[in-house]
Amino acid sequence: MKTRILAYLAGLGFIALGVRGIVAEVPVARWAAWFAGAAILHDGVLVPAVLLAGLVTGLVPAGNRRIARAALVIAACVTAVAIPLVLGYGRRADEPSRLPLPYGRNLAIVLAVIAATAVCAAVARAVIVRRSVRDGARHGGATRAPRPSEKERRR
Numbered sequence: 001m002k003t004r005i006l007a008y009l010a011g012l013g014f015i016a017l018g019v020r021g022i023v024a025e026v027p028v029a030r031w032a033a034w035f036a037g038a039a040i041l042h043d044g045v046l047v048p049a050v051l052l053a054g055l056v057t058g059l060v061p062a063g064n065r066r067i068a069r070a071a072l073v074i075a076a077c078v079t080a081v082a083i084p085l086v087l088g089y090g091r092r093a094d095e096p097s098r099l100p101l102p103y104g105r106n107l108a109i110v111l112a113v114i115a116a117t118a119v120c121a122a123v124a125r126a127v128i129v130r131r132s133v134r135d136g137a138r139h140g141g142a143t144r145a146p147r148p149s150e151k152e153r154r155r
Helices: 002-025 028-057 062-087 103-138 150-154
Strands: none
Touching: 028 062, 062 103
């Protein structure tokens, strides 16, 4: 309990430090523009994208929905981190060593690996389910026929 309270107090201290830095260092107009931009980005882009992804993954068979949704979440996180590099923020013509890599291509490769991993996971799941159904039928598992009633056994 004491550890949790100390962690909360430390977190509040860091939040206060951040707020103090924003108030002292950032002009109000820039902070307000950033806050408004974040709200517009969240409500205008992120929320509709998540709702659309939920709608689309609802069409995926139930057994593979978790895999599809996990792949989408991972791909979204990777894209969110990589998008400033892909768009070249900070790149300067007079300094070619700053952001020298083909970040768009590299992002596409990482997203393809995420998609391939999701497909492999779905295939592995299908194989495991098929084997368990087949083995269950062979070894008297959940697919076995019901036991005959007492009346049928007397015949």
